[in-house]
Amino acid sequence: MTAPLTPHDQHSPHDEPGEGRPPSHGQPSGDSGAPYPSGYPEHPGHASGHPEHPGHPGHAELSEHSEHSEPGPELRAELVRASLVAIAVAVSGVLLGLLWLWLAPKVPLVSDGSAVYLKNSEGEDAVGADGVFTLLGLAFGAVSAIVVFLLFRHGGIALVVGLAIGGVLASVIAWRLGVWLGPTSDVVAHAKAAGKGVTFDGPLKLGAKGALLAWSVAAMVIHLVLTGLFGPRDPEPALPPAPQPEAR
DSSP: OOOOOOTTTOOOTTOOGGGSSOOOTTOOOOOTTSOOOTTSOSOGGGTTSOOSSTTSHHHHHHHHHHHHHSOOHHHHHHHHHHHHHHHHHHHTHHHHHHHHHHHSOOOEEEEOSSOEEESSTTOOHHHHHHHHHHHHHHHHHHHHHHHHHHHOTTOOHHHHHHHHHHHHHHHHHHHHHHHHHSSOSOHHHHHHHHOTTOOEEOOOOOOOGGGGGHHHHHHHHHHHHHHHHHSOOOOOOOOOOOOOOOOO
């Protein structure tokens, strides 16, 4: 006589995998809608952390990030416009230098044969040269800001940066050009060439180096004011419709 089989040893080919045991190899899983028991993931291909195909969301985020890392055509166009503005403003510094040389007051000097003195010791001609340069820089900055605003009304921060950089370069060019074209800086040689007791013009100097920023400051302020007053406006968001009173 043999002992009867216990329920644990009995296996029926009709056992369902959802009753607590995984399906055996080669055995159909039965109803596809039946959930897996705990411990068995529903999507085994995602359990290891490696996507099965390149369409995984991680690939999409990586490609999207790589696309946004490159500057778009609008940004490149804005940078090109800002570069052109900076170059044009810097070149116009030649005109500022010529006007400064023409309008700046001359500093009269005189030599007694052994030393060089100011002919008018109480004069403010040297300070006047700094004032003329500052006023011309402010005027040129305002004009350049107006021209840039009229040409590129939809410009952004890059145009303002181009104006600022171009203004500094233009001021430096004007300063060096005025000093170069003005009277020689060798006062002793100039006094010997002029002779004893003869009045001659002293070299053109810029004592206040802060005047080199006048163009850039005026350009940025005027451009900001024009943009705030006459710049394009963003469309206002549409208001939600007012609630209608309920009929009684």
